[in-house]
């Protein structure tokens with residue numbers, strides 16, 4: 417039985433997705449801690465193929481977040497089926513135009529196109545980063561299908577400006593910022609029947 421006694425377990429159990437951020441950039445030291453956690457994630461064959469591109473350029477982040485929103489064909493939430501009422505996602509609130517929720521820091525994880533395990537590696541790194549963010553008091557959000565954020569001429573220009581190798585693609589983003597709300601969002605109930613023991 418997991419208890420919250422252990423600091424690592426406590427961190428895992430209390431991390432929640434944050435989409436409402438303060439309008440303030442994060443401290444450099446906190447950013448470096450989160451990045452280091454990403455660098456130390458497991459990677460298939462120990463390849464360490466994930467590239468972490470940090471953008472703290474508000475204008476670029478906003479433009480990419482809008483492109484992402486325009487390319488996201490989400491099924492909108494209902495009263496009973498929703499992602500989060502406390503930290504609404506673009507599926508919960510159609511008035512949100514920026515799929516990056518105005519987060520001051522957006523980290524895009526790029527992986528090699530020719531490597532089957534690229535997205536898995538990026539995902540492992542993202543979770544390490546989200547847990548580290550939570551540990552240092554930052555809020556974080558995982559954004560999947562990051563290639564959607566670059567699917568227009570502006571996005572393509574940014575890839576060139578960032579000097580991203582053409583044999584890499586954007587797998588996901590990790591958004592970071594200080595949580596706007598003092599109250600942490602509640603976790604949904606865990607669904608029954610997901611652990612099968614034989």
Ligand SMILES: Cc1cc2nc3c(=O)[nH]c(=O)nc-3n(C[C@H](O)[C@H](O)[C@H](O)COP(=O)(O)O)c2cc1C
Nearest residue numbers: 431432433434435499500505506557558559560603
């Ligand atoms: C693969 C993956 C993709 C996700 N993509 C998005 C996304 O595009 N936008 C978003 O707001 N949240 C995204 N999330 C965050 C989930 O909505 C969130 O983890 C989920 O609602 C559970 O909430 P919790 O993280 O607070 O436990 C994603 C999470 C995962 C694991």
